[in-house]
Amino acid sequence: DAGVTQSPTHLIKTRGQQVTLRCSPKSGHDTVSWYQQALGQGPQFIFQYYEEEERQRGNFPDRFSGHQFPNYSSELNVNALLLGDSALYLCASSFFGASYEQYFGPGTRLTVT
């Protein structure tokens, strides 16, 4: 049973560019959440998708957008990259009816130069 997978593992981009990160949820899960974890900090909630809609959003600018596909996988898009966007991006999946546990992926390390 595959857990949450994310791709790519590492990514280096230049300021002003756009990036797309991908997440496949754990088998049987239908809800995906994205978090940004800056170095030395706790993860911060970006947004959550269920039934291909954004259901909840944290305090992030519109440069951060997402999508959920019919197979429940998800993408996180960041436009006009800033140096401050350098972070570990974590994806978490869960089953909408089960409130407690969210399973996290290993993350994508994004470096903006």
Added chain:
Amino acid sequence: AQTVTQSQPEMSVQEAETVTLSCTYDTSESDYYLFWYKQPPSRQMILVIRQEAYKQQNATENRFSVNFQKAAKSFSLKISDSQLGDAAMYFCAYRSARMSGGSNYKLTFGKGTLLTVNP
């Protein structure tokens, strides 16, 4: 808005000893969930233990237990018989039980406590 504070950036413990990690939180809500997550160098966040605010009994998972003080808004994690594999960053997290936009999956994390286990 809810906040979570972990006042110990780093802690160390001898193998087989007991260590307690502290967490306080601020909320005006009465119904919520609290979690402790472990993040080893592999970066994968792993759930250690959870506590529902409506339950008075403290949660326990094998060597891990919590001391939940709702009135004091305190939620500490006790690790007994520490093992080398327990070395990791530990995050305390809060989740509201109230639905927002038809969802309530947002986790609010503290800044973490780096636990070192000495052999």
